[in-house]
Amino acid sequence: MPELPEVETTLRGVSPHLVGRAIREVIVRHKGLRWPVPDTIHELEGQRVLDGTRRGKYLLFKTKPGTLMIHLGMSGALRVSDPEMPWRKHDHVALQLDSGKQLRFHDPRRFGCVLLIDDPATHPLLAELGPEPLSDNFDAAYLQHELKGKTVNIKQAIMDSHLVVGVGNIYACEALFMAGISPKKPAGKVTRAALEKLVSAIKKVLAASIEMGGTTLRDFLRENGEPGYFKQTLRVYDREGEPCRVCGAAVKRIVQSNRSTFFCAKCQR
């Protein structure tokens, strides 16, 4: 599943091909995505893309009549193509640009979306989102305030997009390990000092992944192959039974809210 770093890399990969360009035509081959592609999407035709940004895992491309909002869902990808390239199965929507290139949205599982919205600030899918993890708004003071008295475990808390966006399962496991916090600890009981470590670990693990994604930017112009998941050295994730890289104890796996959690019971308290 594309996580925040992959979405950020997608933004950086496609923006130079899109921002400042006019959209000549919107080609909808299958409108049955997570939410149907609206007929209003054709209002983008003749419009120039003014800006490309990201909020959580939503890509936002601003035009005069509205904002093109794209979510990659479970399996979505964007690719800049030449129009004569054969359509691939699961290429659902394409923007024909005045550069001659096409931006194609590919999504085998169709959990993604391509929508035209009015105002990102008030859109229901975006309005409730917590701060961006890499922004200055996300700090230990904020976390402490939000988590006060919360009995939910800290891992589940940081994966909630109302608290902070973009902390997926891998990043939650890795950041909690780096911060030395047990994933089972009630969120309200994590000390301020530990929250400081946690915030810095979350920023570090996401930034490292985005940096790694930078090397895959050329893939957005490649016709075959998906931009892969970023291979980073994982400290605990998917390492059940293997020795902790710090203390050598076996990494444990438990299930929390139907997701696997990997951690070191010795290093994380």
Ligand SMILES: [Zn+2]
């Ligand atoms: Zn350990």
